[in-house]
Each structure stands twice: as C-alpha cells, then as structure tokens.
Amino acid sequence: MVARPRLQGRLAPLSAVVVILALLPVIGAPRLWLLYLFLFFIYLALANMWNLLAGYSGLISLCPAAFVGLAGYTMAILTWFGWPYYVGIILGSIAAALFAALISVPAFRLRGIYFAIGTLVVPEILRYVFIIWVPVGKPVYGGGAGYTVKGVSDVASAQTYWLALAVAVASVVLMRYILRSKFGSGLAAIRDNDVTAAYSGINVFKLKLYSFVVAAFISGLAGTVFYVYQGYIEPASAFSVQWLIVIMLATVIGGEGTEEGPLVGSVIVVFLYFLLARYAQISLIIQGVILVVIMLAAPQGIIGFIRKARRRRSLA
C-alpha cells in the first residue's frame, strides 16, 4: 500500500493566516481590500471544487454555474417565504447537492469530453427555467425572474466576509482531507483509468457521485454567500458562463490536479481583477491570453512548473 501523506503538519501556518484574515474587518482594513478578499474566498472555494472534479476525479464539469445559480435562487426564494438567509444558505446548498445527484444518473453515462458537453448544457437549461418560472411574488430585477434577497440589507459586510472565509477554509480543509483519504486514492484511480479502477474493486459510480455531490454542495455554499453579499439574483448572471471562466482560469493558472493550485490561481485572478479593474474588456482579453499561454507553456500551471523545476534541480 502506498503511504499517504499525513493529515497533520503545516496546519499551523494555515491557521495563523486564517486568524489574521478573520481579524481584518475588526482592525478596520479598507473596504476595497475586504471586497477583493471576499471575491478571493468565493473563487477559492469554487476553484477547489472544480479542481476536485476536473483534476482529481476526471470529470471535466462545465456546470459550476448550475450549482451556484440554483443554490442562490433557492436561498433568494426562501427569503421571500420569510425564512432567514442563513437557513437559505444551508437549504440552497442542499438543493444544489440534490440537483447534482439527480443529474449524475444521465451525466455519468457520458464519459470524458461527452460529459463536458452534457454539463455545459445544464446551466443553460436552468437559465431558461428561471426566466420562465416565477415561483413567488413579482420579480423585481431585470425583466426576467430576478429577485432581491430579502432580509440581508442589515447584514454587515464583515459578516458576509466571515461567511465567505468560512466557506473557503472549509473547502481547503475538505480537499486536504479528501486527498489524504482512501476516497481520494479511489478518485485518482478513476481519473487515470476508470476501467482498471472498476476491476480493482472500486465502485466507480459511487465515488464519482460522492465527489460530484460534495462539489455541488460547497459550490452552492459559495454561491449563496455571494448572493447574500450582492443582495439580488437574476437568471442571466446567475447561470452565466462567466463563473466557469473565472474558476477554470484560477485552477489552470495555479495548476489543475495540484492541491495548492486553486489557492495560487485564485490569488492571481483576483489580483488581475484589481490591476485591470478599470479596463473591463481588455482585462478579459488579457485573461484569455493568459489562459492560452499558460496552457501551452506550463500545462501543469504554476505549481506544476515549480515542482518540475525543483525536481530538475535536485537531480542536477
């Protein structure tokens, strides 16, 4: 049996960083910083989950927007029925997880690139559903079925910041745990060759399902917290391909299939936002160029590149 890296160790610096980040709103850090950090937390959680699917389970899922949007909508609609937003966050994420379980039955029949296409269609369908379906009251925003999230106007920005931090930390810890468990080894076996994995007694469907549902739940958490902050939701942006672009960019820049990849990638993506905030269109063009260049020059991302360089040095 292959020795798995231990779960302990190097947790101390991580917890120190988390404590410092958590204290930032208390000691009065500039609001803009907090906003960028908030985005960083959300993207980190989403990128971690995309990495779990694409980098470790061999599921190139192109539907993170489905989980984000569905969870956000569930929460927004629940607040219209008088539920507090934090119940909405939990129930919304559970809705996203249930939805993932539901679509997994047809989706897992599709392999590799077929799976990618199948999942790309899912947010598109949901978008049309939420444009047509008006579950409660009169929609407020943007002609389609846009909703304000009720009862969040008095939520302090520090609170949403902490919520986002909690979700991000949860996603990092969860990845650490999964990658060091039998579950993680099973996923890696499926990614490398699902037929061989099945022959060695791994229940391929079950493991894929678990990682899909877990990813949907955490993505749902991140999505709902984002919409608590934003205060309104509408179909075009909730199910937008933009979510996928950001998450994919973060994961690929950092290094798909590496544990630290999404962390490094999310830092860079948010930093790019900060640098290019004034040039919306050019910013996106530059992001596209970065995506292409990184993929050609260092397909394993920054982390993969560093690892390779290190290995080469140790050999020399």
Added chain:
Amino acid sequence: MRPLAELATPVMMGILLGGLYATIALGLSLVFGVVNEINIAHGDLVILGSYFGYVASTALGIDPILSLIIGAPLFFALGFAIQKYLLNRAFRISMDATLIIAFGISIILENTYQLIWTPLSRGLTTSYSVESFDVGTIHVPLVYLLDLVVAIVVMFCLHQFLRRTYLGTAIRAAAQDWKVAQLMGINTNRVYALTFGIATALASISGVFLGLTFPFTPVSGMSFLIIALGVIVLGGLGSIAGTFVAGIAFGLAQTVGGYFFGVAAQMLVAYTMVLVVLAVIPKGIFGR
C-alpha cells in the same frame, strides 16, 4: 391547446431553421470527428463570420453572401493558423488542454468584438432579408428557405470532398486512425490544420446566414455554440448525416415546443429533448 391544423407553420419553420443549426454545427462536428477536439471557440468564429458580413455590407456595400468569396478563404487561413500554432501543440499535452485553449480563444474573440463593434445588437439587412413568400397558407421568410438550401449544398459539397478527393481521403484516414495514417505517409498535423481551416470557413458561411436570420451580439457565440453542441451530440459526434438530421430535430423541437408551451419555453424544450435523448442513447442517433 390550439388546433393542430396550425401546426404546419411551426413544423415548416422548424425544418428550415434546423438547416441553419446544421450548418453551424457542421464545422464543430468535422473538427470533432477528425481532430477529436471540442472547439469551444466555434460559436465565436461563427459570430466573426456574421460581423464580417456586417462590415462588408455596411462599410464596403458588398452583399454579405457575395462577400463570402473573400471571407471563406480568409477564415480558412485563420483556422489553419489557430490549429497549426496553438491547438496542434496543445494536442500533445492532453485532451483538457485543447478544450481550455479553445476556451481561452473564445474569451479573447468575444471581448475583441465588444471592443470593436460595441455590445449593441446587429443584424444583416439586405434587399431580400425582409422578403417572404406563401406556401399554401404558410408564410415563409426567404432567408429561412436560404438557410435550408445552404445547409443541403454545404453538406453535399463536404461529403463529396471527403469521398472523392485525395485530401478528403487523407482526412478520413486521419480521423479513423491517426497512427496508421501517419505510417502511410500522411502528415497528420497538416491534415488537422487543414480540417480546422475548412471548419472555420464553414463557420464564416453559417455566420453570414445566421446574421441574415437573427440579430446577433458579441456574446451570441456561446448560445449558438451550445445549440451546435446539442445538435452534434444528438446526431452522434463526428457524423455529417447525424448532424443534419439532429439539426432539423433541434429546430423542430424549438418551434413545435414554442407552439405548445409558448415562445419563452422553446429553447427549454429543445435542450430537454437533447438531454433525454442523451440519457437514453449516450452516443447520439448516428453515434459510432
């Protein structure tokens, strides 16, 4: 529910519209069948074709369809370059790499259009774009008929090209087994670049007819890509006949669905049909 007799109009429109969808999906299907990559930027290349027609007709005063005489070769060169310099390299890395690079190209194209042509909605207006004629009681816009005619012509030409020419045989050989093709002395990298070039030229053709049929914006590419993906997975990836049949099926699902459930629900019906068919036959109608 409305009387079934009125169903003739949506059925007719669906078939004609399906022709447009099939033309859009054809390039994507060709690249998938031969190079085995999903070109996420295909929708944006189609929209580039629409903008080319737009520039030709507004700035230069050339009929958009005639402008394809210059446009299609230009697009061929563009596609050839994309595959030769970017995707052929990515190919050696992994399947995901080509997907992600194509995604990067898509982001670059979309935002470049926004910069050049602003996010406003555009359309191609010509003397014949508003004309229509009557078949019995059905009112048919002329451009819709052109969509289907072009689909049939393009499919036929592509089929003949792949069957009868030396290059077409090489392309089919590379699609079947690139290793053996290489052993037979076929430069597969070159064949891939040529295939991608042909697919991009097809994108320019479908783009002009798309512009004649619908208004378009810089971000329309993604929605038409998703339609085209729906069409090619429905028909079975890489099959020309499958693409044509599925294009018509998709168009029909959209218009007939719109007839029964309202215009707002028409795309929902079409996509749901794609997912249901995929769940039953994961490799599509004509899948291998």
